[in-house]
Amino acid sequence: GENVEQHPSTLSVQEGDSAVIKCTYSDSASNYFPWYKQELGKRPQLIIDIRSNVGEKKDQRIAVTLNKTAKHFSLHITETQPEDSAVYFCAATYSGGGADGLTFGKGTHLIIQP
Amino acid sequence: DVKVTQSSRYLVKRTGEKVFLECVQDMDHENMFWYRQDPGLGLRLIYFSYDVKMKEKGDIPEGYSVSREKKERFSLILESASTNQTSMYLCASSLADTGQPQHFGDGTRLSIL
Numbered sequence: 001g002e003n004v005e006q007h008p009s010t011l012s013v014q015e016g017d018s019a020v021i022k023c024t025y026s027d028s029a030s031n032y033f034p035w036y037k038q039e040l041g042k043r044p045q046l047i048i049d050i051r052s053n054v055g056e057k058k059d060q061r062i063a064v065t066l067n068k069t070a071k072h073f074s075l076h077i078t079e080t081q082p083e084d085s086a087v088y089f090c091a092a093t094y095s096g097g098g099a100d101g102l103t104f105g106k107g108t109h110l111i112i113q114p
Numbered sequence: 115d116v117k118v119t120q121s122s123r124y125l126v127k128r129t130g131e132k133v134f135l136e137c138v139q140d141m142d143h144e145n146m147f148w149y150r151q152d153p154g155l156g157l158r159l160i161y162f163s164y165d166v167k168m169k170e171k172g173d174i175p176e177g178y179s180v181s182r183e184k185k186e187r188f189s190l191i192l193e194s195a196s197t198n199q200t201s202m203y204l205c206a207s208s209l210a211d212t213g214q215p216q217h218f219g220d221g222t223r224l225s226i227l
Contacts, residue, residue: 001173006156032213043204043218044157051213089156095213101147101159101172102216 006105137205
């Protein structure tokens with residue numbers, strides 16, 4: 001089955017700086033890669049996703065890049081703000097139109113220092 | 115907005131009890147999922163369903179079963195609860211099309227004493 005590795009487990013950055021979280025996956029058939037943000041005590045919320053036919057996707061301060069050859073994808077957050085503090089999870093799955101259970105990384109605790 | 119509702123936020127049960135966790139979604143999604151979340155382990159897939167009465171095992175199905183009698187409702191069953199099943203349980207749903215995002219409920223924090 002799929003295996004997703006996520007690094008780092010904790011990331012502390014100064015407010016206004018950029019943050020990068022990296023994930024690798026093992027199954028070359030995986031074609032859908034979402035990122036979730038989970039604030040303390042709340043549900044995971046999708047913040048951005050990318051499909052394998054796209055190399056990069058951007059949404060305001062958030063971007064995701066995908067390297068299919070190397071089987072890794074990354075989340076980039078620019079101009080970080082205090083409200084970006086949360087745990088971020090990457091995930092991967094093969095999405096063929098049926099039910100696609102996600103395989104998650106173990107999470108990155110992002111801390112924005114004022 | 116998608117609404118995924120889990121019946122309990124907190125639940126305390128005893129070892130050996132049969133435990134039911136309920137999840138309801140209001141967006142006519144075909145797919146529904148159960149995950150458990152443990153510190154340092156992320157979210158792990160227990161079971162999922164792509165249609166009424168259909169179910170598939172995820173990565174950690176042992177000790178669990180599921181029921182999907184209606185499209186909007188997906189139940190997770192712990193046949194005989196054990197202490198190692200103490201965890202946060204998250205339900206999610208999605209459309210059946212390729213690459214559709216999963217929407218999560220608020221979770222049920224289950225403690226088995």
